Amino acid sequence: MNKPDVRYFVCAALFICLVAVQAPAQQDKSFNWIMSLQNAKTGEAVAFSAPIQSMTGEQFRLAIQPSAASYIYVIAESPNGNDVAVLFAGLWKSGETWYSDNFELTAPRGTESLFVIVSMDEQKTLAQRINTLQRNNGSSQRRALMNEVYRIRSDASKFKEAPEKPVLMGGSARGSEEHDQGVEFSGLATYVKTISIEH
Numbered sequence: 001m002n003k004p005d006v007r008y009f010v011c012a013a014l015f016i017c018l019v020a021v022q023a024p025a026q027q028d029k030s031f032n033w034i035m036s037l038q039n040a041k042t043g044e045a046v047a048f049s050a051p052i053q054s055m056t057g058e059q060f061r062l063a064i065q066p067s068a069a070s071y072i073y074v075i076a077e078s079p080n081g082n083d084v085a086v087l088f089a090g091l092w093k094s095g096e097t098w099y100s101d102n103f104e105l106t107a108p109r110g111t112e113s114l115f116v117i118v119s120m121d122e123q124k125t126l127a128q129r130i131n132t133l134q135r136n137n138g139s140s141q142r143r144a145l146m147n148e149v150y151r152i153r154s155d156a157s158k159f160k161e162a163p164e165k166p167v168l169m170g171g172s173a174r175g176s177e178e179h180d181q182g183v184e185f186s187g188l189a190t191y192v193k194t195i196s197i198e199h
Helices: 006-027 124-135 139-156
Strands: 032-039 059-066 070-077 084-092 111-119 165-170 179-186 190-198
Touching: 032 111, 032 165, 032 190, 059 070, 059 084, 059 111, 059 179, 070 139, 084 124, 084 139, 111 139, 124 139, 139 190
Parallel strands: none
Antiparallel strands: 032 059, 032 179, 070 084, 070 111, 111 190, 165 179
16 A cells, blocks of 8 residues: 655645635735714714714714725615615725715614725625615615625624724815824725614
8 A cells, every 4th residue: 555645745734724824815905994973063073883872863974084995885774774875885085085974863763873884895786786776765675785784794794803993084085184083994805884873
């Protein structure tokens, strides 16, 4: 009986190690981005790591600044899930700050959810769901869109991201030099952040 060639086992072990090392590297593309949520009336930054306690009629504004050209999707869902609005969906420039319009908390009372997806790659199925919703805003279209958001969030949660850290983000997109307090996210190529606002 022939003895197995040791070189075969060494090559196989090296191949397995190489695949294990490269798999997370495909997800990490040295990408980071900053997000800030502000009270639209006072301009003050609002902490969003935990559910925000607010009141009906309060207005907010969201700011996002990616370090590289990336796709941004911002989707709002009402407390009862009957209303889903796409605040933004598209490609955004590197280093430029995107600002949402002011959005107001309206009835019914409950928990408003903002889903922020920032990705170096286009989320094609999500883009299709958004286009379908914009053509026909029915309950099945809203449900299909939110199911895709939850799927992306579930996939993104499988990867370890770097700890969030507070930073200042420039406000030059508004034609001024003011800076906003924001939170920086880094380490992954796709993020899904959920902001819950209770009112």
